[in-house]
Amino acid sequence: MAEVQILGLFHEATPTADTIGILRQLGVPDEKITVMSGIPYRPEMLGRPRPRRRVALISLIGAGLGLLTGLFLTFGIFLLYPLEQGGQPITPIPPTLIILFETIMLGTMWAAFFGLLGENRFPVFKSQLYDPRITEGHIGVLAEVEAALADQVESILKDNGAHHLRRETSSPRRTDVRLTAFWATVAGAVVLLGAVTLLIAYDVLKIRFPTNMAEQDSTAYLQGPRRSAPAEAIPIQGPVLIDGQPASEPVPASAESVQRGKELFSITCAVCHGPAGDGNSPLSGFFTPRPVDLTSTPIQDLTDSEIYLVITQGRGGMPNMAENLGPAERWDVINYVRTLAK
Amino acid sequence: METTHDVPIWRRPPPEDTELSHQLEHERRQHLLLDPRYPLDIDGGVLKPMYRHTWRFWLVTALLAGLVLLFGAIWTTQMILGLGITGLNRPVMWALYIVNFVYFIGIGHAGTFISAALRVLKIEWRRPISRAAETLTVFALIAAAMFPVVHVGRAWKAYWLLPIPTQREIWPSYHSPLIWDFTAIFTYLTCSILFAYIGLLPDLAMARDHTIGWRHRLYEVLALGWRGTEREWANQETALNVFSYAIIPVMFSVHTIVSWDFAMAVQPGWHSTVFGPYFVIGALFSGAGAVIMALVLIRKAMHLEYFLRDEHFDGMGKFLLLLSLTWAYFYFNDYLVPWYGQEPVEKVLHQLLATGSAAPLWFLMIFCNVVLPWTTLWSRRVRTSIPAIFTISVLIQVGMYLERYIIIPVTLGRNEFPYSWGVYLPNWPESLITVGAFALIGLLYVLFSRIFPMIPVWEVYEGQVLQGLRRIGRALVPTKAEPGD
Numbered sequence: 001m002a003e004v005q006i007l008g009l010f011h012e013a014t015p016t017a018d019t020i021g022i023l024r025q026l027g028v029p030d031e032k033i034t035v036m037s038g039i040p041y042r043p044e045m046l047g048r049p050r051p052r053r054r055v056a057l058i059s060l061i062g063a064g065l066g067l068l069t070g071l072f073l074t075f076g077i078f079l080l081y082p083l084e085q086g087g088q089p090i091t092p093i094p095p096t097l098i099i100l101f102e103t104i105m106l107g108t109m110w111a112a113f114f115g116l117l118g119e120n121r122f123p124v125f126k127s128q129l130y131d132p133r134i135t136e137g138h139i140g141v142l143a144e145v146e147a148a149l150a151d152q153v154e155s156i157l158k159d160n161g162a163h164h165l166r167r168e169t170s171s172p173r174r175t176d177v178r179l180t181a182f183w184a185t186v187a188g189a190v191v192l193l194g195a196v197t198l199l200i201a202y203d204v205l206k207i208r209f210p211t212n213m214a215e216q217d218s219t220a221y222l223q224g225p226r227r228s229a230p231a232e233a234i235p236i237q238g239p240v241l242i243d244g245q246p247a248s249e250p251v252p253a254s255a256e257s258v259q260r261g262k263e264l265f266s267i268t269c270a271v272c273h274g275p276a277g278d279g280n281s282p283l284s285g286f287f288t289p290r291p292v293d294l295t296s297t298p299i300q301d302l303t304d305s306e307i308y309l310v311i312t313q314g315r316g317g318m319p320n321m322a323e324n325l326g327p328a329e330r331w332d333v334i335n336y337v338r339t340l341a342k
Numbered sequence: 343m344e345t346t347h348d349v350p351i352w353r354r355p356p357p358e359d360t361e362l363s364h365q366l367e368h369e370r371r372q373h374l375l376l377d378p379r380y381p382l383d384i385d386g387g388v389l390k391p392m393y394r395h396t397w398r399f400w401l402v403t404a405l406l407a408g409l410v411l412l413f414g415a416i417w418t419t420q421m422i423l424g425l426g427i428t429g430l431n432r433p434v435m436w437a438l439y440i441v442n443f444v445y446f447i448g449i450g451h452a453g454t455f456i457s458a459a460l461r462v463l464k465i466e467w468r469r470p471i472s473r474a475a476e477t478l479t480v481f482a483l484i485a486a487a488m489f490p491v492v493h494v495g496r497a498w499k500a501y502w503l504l505p506i507p508t509q510r511e512i513w514p515s516y517h518s519p520l521i522w523d524f525t526a527i528f529t530y531l532t533c534s535i536l537f538a539y540i541g542l543l544p545d546l547a548m549a550r551d552h553t554i555g556w557r558h559r560l561y562e563v564l565a566l567g568w569r570g571t572e573r574e575w576a577n578q579e580t581a582l583n584v585f586s587y588a589i590i591p592v593m594f595s596v597h598t599i600v601s602w603d604f605a606m607a608v609q610p611g612w613h614s615t616v617f618g619p620y621f622v623i624g625a626l627f628s629g630a631g632a633v634i635m636a637l638v639l640i641r642k643a644m645h646l647e648y649f650l651r652d653e654h655f656d657g658m659g660k661f662l663l664l665l666s667l668t669w670a671y672f673y674f675n676d677y678l679v680p681w682y683g684q685e686p687v688e689k690v691l692h693q694l695l696a697t698g699s700a701a702p703l704w705f706l707m708i709f710c711n712v713v714l715p716w717t718t719l720w721s722r723r724v725r726t727s728i729p730a731i732f733t734i735s736v737l738i739q740v741g742m743y744l745e746r747y748i749i750i751p752v753t754l755g756r757n758e759f760p761y762s763w764g765v766y767l768p769n770w771p772e773s774l775i776t777v778g779a780f781a782l783i784g785l786l787y788v789l790f791s792r793i794f795p796m797i798p799v800w801e802v803y804e805g806q807v808l809q810g811l812r813r814i815g816r817a818l819v820p821t822k823a824e825p826g827d
Contacts, residue, residue, distance in 0.1 A: 011350050038381065038548070039804040040575035042825045051573045055580040059588075073505050074516050083515055095516050098599065102525040105592045109533040112584040116540060117566070119577045124567020132551030134570055135544075137350065137381035137803065201506040 003170040004150045005129045008162030009138040016139045017047045019160040023153065028143055036130070036140035046139075055115040062111020063104050070096075070103030125178035129168050144170060250304060251331035253338065260329070261336025268324050269333065277340045287317055300341045307334050351806060352378040357818075365818045366811065374651055375466060375805040376820060384648075384802065385552055388545075388795045391644035399643075399788070406785035413778025416771050417492060425495045429769035433762050437751040438772040439493035442779055444621075444746045445628065446486035447527070447600055449783075452629025453479025454534055454593050457541075458586040466809065466822060467657045469801040470649040473545075474640055475633045476538040477796070481786040482632070483531045485779045490523075492775060519602045526596045533592065537585045540578060543568050544800040560793075597625040604749065610687040611753035614679075620672035627665040627711070628742035631735035634658050636787065638732045640796055649797045652726040659725030662738070666715035673711075687758050699765070700752045703744050710741025 010016040020033060030049050035041070043050045074096040082090045116122070134140045141162065145153050147169075154165055199205040251257050266275065274281035277294040284290050292299060299307075311330045314320035325333060356363045370377040420427060430437055453475035460468035491497045503524050505514050514521045547568035550561035568574060601621035604612040614620075634655065641650040680688040695704040714737055718724045725731055751766040768776075790796075808825075811818040 034571050036570045037575070038544070038570055039800050039807060040579060041572075043572060043576075045825065046572075048572060051576040053576055053580050055577050056584060059581075059584045077505065077513075078516075083513070088517060092517060095522065098522045098595075099516055099525055101595060102522075102529045102592070105588050105595075106529040106533065108588045109529075109536060109585055112581045112588075113536040113540065116577050116581040120566075120574050122566040122568075123563075128567065128569060130569050135381075135548040135551045136385065137352075140570075197504075197506065 002147045003144055004147050005142055005144050005168045005170050006150060006153050006157065007129050007131060007140055007142045007166040007168075008154075008157035009131055009133055009140050009164045010160075010162055011138065013041055013045050013139065015161045016141060017045065019141060019157060019162065020047055022156050022160065023141075023143055026149070026152070026156070028145055028149075028153070032144040034142040034144075036134050036142065038135045038137055041139070054119055055112055058115030058118070059108045059112035062107040062109075062115075064107070065111070066104040066107020067100060069107065070100040073103070074099050121176075121179065123179070123182060125182070126176050129166060131164060131166065133164065138164075250308075251328050251335065253335040257332045257335045258339055261332035261334070264325060264329055264333050265336050268321060272318075277337065289317065291318070294337050295340045295342050297342075300338070304331075304334050307337065352380050361816070362813070362818055369811060369818060369820060372651070373653055373809075373820060374470060374649060374802065375809040376811060377648075378806040379648075381803065384799060385548055387646070387648055388797045388799055389549060389552055391646070392792050392795070394644070395792075399792075403785065403788055406781045406788065409778050409781030410785055413775055413782060416774050416778070417497075420492075420771050420775075421495070421497055427769065428772045429767050431764065431766075433757060433764050434751045434754045434766035436493075436754060437766050438747075438768050438776055439489050441743070441746045441750050442776055443486050443489035443493070444600055444750070445743055446482045446489070446779065446783075447597060448621075448625035448628045448742065448746075449482035449632045450479045450486060450530070450534070450629065451593055451597060451622070451625040452631075452633045453477070453482075454530075454537070454589050455626055455629070456633060457537070458589050458593075461582070461586050462590070464824070465657075466805055467653050469805045470646075470797050471633070471637055471654055471658075472541065472801065473538070473794075473796055473798045474636050476534065476541070477787065477790055477794075478629075478633055478636050478783075479534050480531070480538060481783045481790075482629075483527065483534060484786070485783050487527055487531060488779070490520075519599065519606045522599045523603060526592070526599045530589075530592050530596045533585065533589055537582075537589060540581050540585065541798060541801075542794065543578065544570060545795040545798060548799055549795055557793075594622050597622045609754070610685070610757060611680075611691050611749070614676055616672060616675045616679075620669075620676055623665060623668045623672050624742060624745060627662070627669045628739060630658060630662050630665055631738040631742070634662070634731055634735040635739070638728055638735075640791055641728075644791065644796065646797060649802065655728065655731050656722060656725045659719050659731055662735070663715055663719035666711060666719070666738075670712045687756065690756050691753060694752070694756060695748065700748060703748055703752070707741050707744040707748060710737045711745065714738075714741075 008019075010019070016035065020035070023033060024030065033048075035046055035048060075091045078090050084090070129142055131138070131140055141157065143153050143157075150167065154167065157165060196205065265277070269277070270281065272281055272283055272287070272291040273279055273294055274284065274291070279291045279293040281291065294300075302310075308330055309315075310318065311325060311333065312320060312322045321330070356366050428437075456468055456475040457472040457479075461472070491500050503514060503521075505516075505521070514524075516522075543565060546561050546565035547570065550558060550565050553561060598618035598621065601617035605614055605617040607613065637650055637654065637658070640646060677692075681692060694700050714734060718730070718734060724734075755764050755766060757763070808823045810821055810823070812821040813819075
């Protein structure tokens with residue numbers, strides 16, 4: 001049975017409401033009538049049933065999804081990959097509440113927006129019966145009736161003050177393929193983006209991020225003896241940290257390095273620590289406490305990085321030598337000092 | 343026979359009584375919502391200025407675009423040469439870029455407040471101004487979001503903000519206020535854009551119905567097929583209500599978190615529990631002033647005198663005065679407690695502001711933010727005088743910019759260790775980048791105003807249909823119908 005769509009424009013709400021009442025008496029069901037207007041008229045003004053409203057419910061679902069996202073970001077990631085920070089809990093509650101608030105609100109509002117699009121079947125691709133005068137303040141009444149009733153409906157509209165009548169044969173109702181394709185594309189793009197992010201995050205797709213970490217002049221002198229990473233910590237590529245070893249690569253204890261260290265020692269260190277490094281120098285009597293004996297076991301038991309720290313920062317009565325010795329020179333001196341062991 | 347109910351509002355005859363007729367004339371001059379016109383004329387009043395491209399328009403656009411290009415050039419230079427070319431140095435490592443960040447985020451607050459809060463409270467005069475305010479919010483937030491990236495120097499590492507553990511071996515920690523900031527601004531920016539877009543849909547349909555050529559095609563796509571059916575209006579109303587109620591707390595959270603960027607540091611002058619609400623009020627204050635400036639400018643440039651009337655500037659002026667009072671209250675709170683505590687370093691800071699080198703800035707700030715609004719805005723004549731309210735709004739921008747300047751670089755110059763005190767002076771790169779950021783907002787605003795309707799026409803129509811005059815005794819009194827819900 002062929003159906004036709006008839007659109008008539010009205011100037012005002014009152015005749016529109018009257019006409020809708022007459023159409024209903026004629027047997028045109030409410031769901032076959034669509035009212036279009038340039039401003040939101042309340043359903044009760046036009047004598048129409050209240051439309052179904054599900055956007056609020058959808059935004060509530062969005063709030064739930066936002067909460068789950070927030071929990072994953074704050075708790076999930078940090079329980080999977082703990083990030084230790086100075087004695088603080090890995091998942092502290094108060095900052096988490098801030099993030100949860102924001103993600104819940106984000107989920108609520110995004111869901112309200114996509115709920116609006118979904119509930120209105122936006123974006124519309126197929127052609128719809130419409131009249132541009134509706135945005136000029138006219139109210140359009142669109143009735144979808146069987147072809148036999150068409151003339152009668154048209155005259156009812158006309159008699160009640162409708163102008164600019166339009167009639168169109170309805171196309172059979174079916175889901176628009178383009179709308180489905182549009183949302184499938186959007187969903188696909190989102191999934192693809194998420195998948196690529198995760199593939200990069202988990203090293204399946206390898207991009208060498210320029211971190212500069214390996215190229216830095218890393219001296220580790222502020223860090224003291226190093227602990228190796230906890231077993232469950234993030235995997236590390238590049239130079240691996242080993243117990244008791246400095247983070248930076250020290251100058252290897254080659255014969256040249258020791259020779260350089262010996263010269264530097266005689267210039268910078270021997271004046272206090274003595275030419276033999278045993279703490280006996282012409283000046284040592286003037287210091288309390290006396291300069292330490294570098295050949296002694298307590299000193300030789302220090303790690304390289306601890307000696308590096310002392311040279312760089314000084315300790316007790318010893319001034320720092322950072323301006324006298326460059327980083328590589330400090331390692332030369334350490335290599336030399338190691339040869340002084342008793 | 344036609345009853346008045348069948349006659350469209352713009353065609354209803356005036357009352358026969360001459361006195362009532364005069365009253366009607368008066369009310370129509372005063373109130374946009376009581377002054378209905380033929381809708382096509384109203385549509386035209388919004389759409390026609392979008393086609394006006396006078397030499398002034400091109401001059402302004404070219405000037406703003408030039409400044410934006412300068413912004414880009416200097417930013418590139420700074421990335422190549424490093425942050426050393428700016429005036430940043432110990433102990434002041436946060437300066438003009440962070441001032442701009444806080445200031446522009448603040449500007450971005452008023453748009454949402456005016457749009458969402460006044461909608462929730464059903465304040466009718468908001469109708470024609472909400473679009474201009476929302477647009478300002480979006481563009482100010484875009485400018486603000488750039489500044490942390492400009493500030494950190496290595497802009498190409500912005501992806502480090504992504505909260506995923508990756509092979510770069512480090513990721514953001516949620517213990518840090520800077521990450522709260524990122525989350526809050528992301529939420530606020532995206533939701534502000536969606537909020538503005540939902541309100542824009544019916545107007546895009548209106549523009550689609552009255553244009554041809556590329557504009558028609560653009561509006562056709564952006565309007566998504568809007569026809570104004572009952573279902574569309576009902577869903578739009580629900581969505582706008584959800585946004586209005588949800589975005590107000592987000593707005594408060596954004597500037598509160600910005601204030602925590604400072605308050606969470608153990609820095610004298612920053613470590614204050616009142617910073618959150620104090621920053622929110624300051625943001626609304628400067629934002630409301632900026633909205634007034636934007637309204638004055640688009641009213642003049644696009645001839646929107648029919649839509650933007652004395653009543654709107656009057657309402658915004660009262661709002662501004664209220665915010666000035668509230669701001670002063672919070673500032674006094676923030677001042678009094680350290681003053682009473684007499685911590686040595688706080689004393690140094692207070693002396694620096696009251697009698698030291700920062701005194702001119704501080705007194706100018708007090709003048710612009712407190713003295714000027716309090717002495718002028720109580721008067722309706724001042725509030726409704728366009729040049730006066732514009733000047734006051736500009737000076738409030740100066741005052742609020744100075745407030746952020748005093749909080750950030752001036753305060754950072756003093757700390758517990760006198761040997762590490764310092765004075766920051768802006769150098770040319772950050773000064774020109776600041777100018778460029780203002781130009782960027784202006785440019786986006788100018789271009790937007792030529793492509794999208796700057797007045798929410800459907801909201802104005804709706805207000806005109808719902809508002810009317812009721813006769814009580816010998817007077818006509820404006821009344822508003824408030825149907826359902």
